[in-house]
Amino acid sequence: MGIVTLLTDFGLRDEYVGVMKGVILSVDPNAVIVDITHEIPPQDVRSAAYLLPAYPSFFPAGTVHVAVVDPGVGSERAILAVKWRGRYFLAPDNGLLTFILDGVPEAIVRVENREYFLHPVSRTFHGRDIFAPVAARLSAGLPIENLGPCVPAGNAARLKIAKARRSPGGGVTGAVVSVDRFGNLITNIDAGRLDAVYRGSGMEAAALEICGRRIEGLNLSYEKAAEGDPLLIVGSRGCLEIAVCGGDAAKVFGAGPGTRVRLLPPDRS
Amino acid sequence: MGIVTLLTDFGLRDEYVGVMKGVILSVDPNAVIVDITHEIPPQDVRSAAYLLPAYPSFFPAGTVHVAVVDPGVGSERAILAVKWRGRYFLAPDNGLLTFILDGVPEAIVRVENREYFLHPVSRTFHGRDIFAPVAARLSAGLPIENLGPCVPAGNAARLKIAKARRSPGGGVTGAVVSVDRFGNLITNIDAGRLDAVYRGSGMEAAALEICGRRIEGLNLSYEKAAEGDPLLIVGSRGCLEIAVCGGDAAKVFGAGPGTRVRLLPPDRS
Amino acid sequence: MGIVTLLTDFGLRDEYVGVMKGVILSVDPNAVIVDITHEIPPQDVRSAAYLLPAYPSFFPAGTVHVAVVDPGVGSERAILAVKWRGRYFLAPDNGLLTFILDGVPEAIVRVENREYFLHPVSRTFHGRDIFAPVAARLSAGLPIENLGPCVPAGNAARLKIAKARRSPGGGVTGAVVSVDRFGNLITNIDAGRLDAVYRGSGMEAAALEICGRRIEGLNLSYEKAAEGDPLLIVGSRGCLEIAVCGGDAAKVFGAGPGTRVRLLPPDRS
Numbered sequence: 001m002g003i004v005t006l007l008t009d010f011g012l013r014d015e016y017v018g019v020m021k022g023v024i025l026s027v028d029p030n031a032v033i034v035d036i037t038h039e040i041p042p043q044d045v046r047s048a049a050y051l052l053p054a055y056p057s058f059f060p061a062g063t064v065h066v067a068v069v070d071p072g073v074g075s076e077r078a079i080l081a082v083k084w085r086g087r088y089f090l091a092p093d094n095g096l097l098t099f100i101l102d103g104v105p106e107a108i109v110r111v112e113n114r115e116y117f118l119h120p121v122s123r124t125f126h127g128r129d130i131f132a133p134v135a136a137r138l139s140a141g142l143p144i145e146n147l148g149p150c151v152p153a154g155n156a157a158r159l160k161i162a163k164a165r166r167s168p169g170g171g172v173t174g175a176v177v178s179v180d181r182f183g184n185l186i187t188n189i190d191a192g193r194l195d196a197v198y199r200g201s202g203m204e205a206a207a208l209e210i211c212g213r214r215i216e217g218l219n220l221s222y223e224k225a226a227e228g229d230p231l232l233i234v235g236s237r238g239c240l241e242i243a244v245c246g247g248d249a250a251k252v253f254g255a256g257p258g259t260r261v262r263l264l265p266p267d268r269s
Numbered sequence: 270m271g272i273v274t275l276l277t278d279f280g281l282r283d284e285y286v287g288v289m290k291g292v293i294l295s296v297d298p299n300a301v302i303v304d305i306t307h308e309i310p311p312q313d314v315r316s317a318a319y320l321l322p323a324y325p326s327f328f329p330a331g332t333v334h335v336a337v338v339d340p341g342v343g344s345e346r347a348i349l350a351v352k353w354r355g356r357y358f359l360a361p362d363n364g365l366l367t368f369i370l371d372g373v374p375e376a377i378v379r380v381e382n383r384e385y386f387l388h389p390v391s392r393t394f395h396g397r398d399i400f401a402p403v404a405a406r407l408s409a410g411l412p413i414e415n416l417g418p419c420v421p422a423g424n425a426a427r428l429k430i431a432k433a434r435r436s437p438g439g440g441v442t443g444a445v446v447s448v449d450r451f452g453n454l455i456t457n458i459d460a461g462r463l464d465a466v467y468r469g470s471g472m473e474a475a476a477l478e479i480c481g482r483r484i485e486g487l488n489l490s491y492e493k494a495a496e497g498d499p500l501l502i503v504g505s506r507g508c509l510e511i512a513v514c515g516g517d518a519a520k521v522f523g524a525g526p527g528t529r530v531r532l533l534p535p536d537r538s
Numbered sequence: 539m540g541i542v543t544l545l546t547d548f549g550l551r552d553e554y555v556g557v558m559k560g561v562i563l564s565v566d567p568n569a570v571i572v573d574i575t576h577e578i579p580p581q582d583v584r585s586a587a588y589l590l591p592a593y594p595s596f597f598p599a600g601t602v603h604v605a606v607v608d609p610g611v612g613s614e615r616a617i618l619a620v621k622w623r624g625r626y627f628l629a630p631d632n633g634l635l636t637f638i639l640d641g642v643p644e645a646i647v648r649v650e651n652r653e654y655f656l657h658p659v660s661r662t663f664h665g666r667d668i669f670a671p672v673a674a675r676l677s678a679g680l681p682i683e684n685l686g687p688c689v690p691a692g693n694a695a696r697l698k699i700a701k702a703r704r705s706p707g708g709g710v711t712g713a714v715v716s717v718d719r720f721g722n723l724i725t726n727i728d729a730g731r732l733d734a735v736y737r738g739s740g741m742e743a744a745a746l747e748i749c750g751r752r753i754e755g756l757n758l759s760y761e762k763a764a765e766g767d768p769l770l771i772v773g774s775r776g777c778l779e780i781a782v783c784g785g786d787a788a789k790v791f792g793a794g795p796g797t798r799v800r801l802l803p804p805d806r807s
Binding site for chain 1: 278279280281282283284285286287288290291292294295298302311312340341342343344391392393394397
Binding site for chain 3: 270272274281301303304305306307308320323324325327328329332449450451452489490491492502503504505515517
């Protein structure tokens with residue numbers, strides 16, 4: 001019994017997701033299909049790339065993670081199958097796999113073996129004609145090598161990712177990379193970097209600037225004394241987040257993906 | 270094969286629901302997971318509390334119903350496991366279980382046994398670290414008593430619920446408590462109370478006032494002579510609803526949760 | 539192991555879809571339930587009718603396709619069970635099945651056998667009381683004839699469907715019938731008709747007028763030279779679509795269901 005997860009920009013209004021599930025179940029009637037989200041903004045490869053590393057480790061080894069945000073469908077762009085930490089990934093070679101590729105995968109294969117496709121293969125809906133049937137084959141146990149030739153990691157498409165970096169005064173300059181449903185602002189500053197800055201001084205010295213405002217201290221949970229207070233917290237993705245107790249930080253700060261943040265050094269006074 | 274249902278305010282944009290499903294399937298690969306809704310407004314415990322009793326009786330005995338609307342995640346609030354009419358419930362002890370607790374549960378347990386949690390337990394995402402793995406254990410057959418110590422019903426948190434009440438003239442004063450997708454206004458006046466008021470006079474004597482307007486007679490279905498007519502009906506939750514034939518009663522009346530309604534006595538003329 | 543798909547206008551905010559799934563799993567614990575969509579606009583039978591033929595062929599034979607958009611619930615309207623190309627369909631007899639009925643079904647049955655219903659049968663939620671339990675019985679192997687008497691195809695309700703038609707000068711006059719999540723405008727002009735018009739001249743002669751603008755040439759994929767360019771393509775439903783590269787054609791053209799389109803004859807110059 002294999003699990004297939006789906007991440008797309010198809011939305012839930014149309015038949016597209018249902019059609020993919022029909023194809024998967026036609027190939028592997030025992031597949032268990034789990035929706036991650038279909039609400040990626042249309043053709044927003046970058047949003048999907050940031051979301052992709054956030055869930056696979058919570059699924060059993062062998063799970064097949066399909067991600068289809070694919071403005072180049074029908075063009076010459078390749079489709080990649082990747083094995084990483086015992087999980088499988090299927091996605092167009094358009095940068096969607098950026099963070100997975102950074103993780104040094106066990107195998108990267110160009111999906112070319114048309115024997116596993118649904119025919120005739122359209123040039124408008126590879127989710128149905130290639131991703132779904134190939135995912136079902138993988139989940140049913142097909143070796144990834146059967147899908148096509150190996151590809152060197154360096155040949156796969158990657159997005160340019162703005163990384164958080166040490167600033168001259170000892171702090172860190174980063175950015176908001178995602179906003180979740182609650183309006184929490186998820187940054188690219190991970191817990192390790194946070195530790196590095198405040199090791200020795202303690203987390204009460206933590207302070208971050210965003211949109212001209214300063215938030216001080218690191219919280220351990222979303223609860224804080226007063227509703228409406230902004231707070232810093234290490235969120236469920238392991239990165240620093242800006243939240244507002246009982247509120248929506250994205251609205252309060254007028255912030256979103258790309259907004260710069262600055263972690264201040266402990267000895268700033 | 271156990272069933273786990275999910276009711277949350279997580280929305281469908283982020284990875285949170287998918288992560289919970291991954292954890293459940295990692296613990297119990299045979300679990301069948303059913304989404305009730307993830308569109309509870311963020312942190313709106315009251316909306317979730319009203320929705321929670323509306324579906325469990327339609328699932329088989331043994332089903333585990335998980336409800337996570339949890340503004341106090343990471344604080345000292347407890348998590349409760351409840352057995353009621355052969356079904357299991359997992360929710361934070363914040364009032365979400367109000368109507369279930371009113372139903373005189375067979376067992377109420379404080380979820381404390383960390384053996385069944387996902388480690389390390391975060392203080393920001395108990396849906397992933399506690400609710401999901403514990404639900405999977407219950408659905409796989411773990412006795413509820415293994416989760417922690419029993420709690421007296423009187424110690425569990427309850428919301429203050431405005432109940433419909435008999436008014437001096439013989440009618441009933443109540444309120445809208447939910448609005449569904451069609452704009453139907455669901456009140457806290459149940460079918461038993463309706464019967465009590467009009468027993469003897471017949472349902473053609475029924476009349477309700479809302480927002481300064483009066484609706485007369487009780488309908489048996491949403492169909493009525495003219496499109497746009499408001500109508501009274503006993504809805505699928507067993508309570509009196511105000512609907513508009515082919516329309517949206519919430520918009521027509523400008524009404525929503527909290528709007529007062531008055532059921533008029535039969536001898537009002 | 540049977541598959542049941544669901545197409546409704548119930549939305550995802552309320553408990554209605556979850557309740558249907560609970561009833562299905564209570565009757566057939568092995569049923570695999572697949573959501574097609576629950577975002578049909580409330581009571582929009584026409585939208586559902588257009589969507590219904592778009593996915594069943596991608597599911598295995600034996601799948602039960604349930605469609606509930608049912609403004610007449612509780613009235614005298616019938617419920618039909620249809621067998622078509624080895625798949626089963628359950629829907630109210632209100633025109634929702636129009637395109638399936640056009641496909642010459644193997645069997646059409648009026649669902650009347652109350653033995654398979656959930657009792658008491660309400661007059662407000664047949665999705666729960668009739669569609670769900672009957673679907674589960676069909677998916678578990680009940681012969682369709684057991685549900686009730688056969689109905690001649692001519693007696694079933696059909697919507698008036700505007701068909702594309704040959705125009706006097708040799709072109710085709712049609713209309714937009716659906717808009718998908720990406721803003722692609724799906725017309726009622728199918729690939730066969732397109733072939734008929736341009737056979738001999740080649741697809742580079744294709745041209746379509748919509749909202750006073752002309753789009754020339756037929757694309758094979760959504761990719762085209764310049765972002766923002768409108769393009770013609772045969773979409774995943776096998777019909778002519780108007781798309782905008784990297785954009786939203788519905789917004790660009792201000793078009794939607796009902797917008798007329800004109801396919802121009804090849805010798806128009």
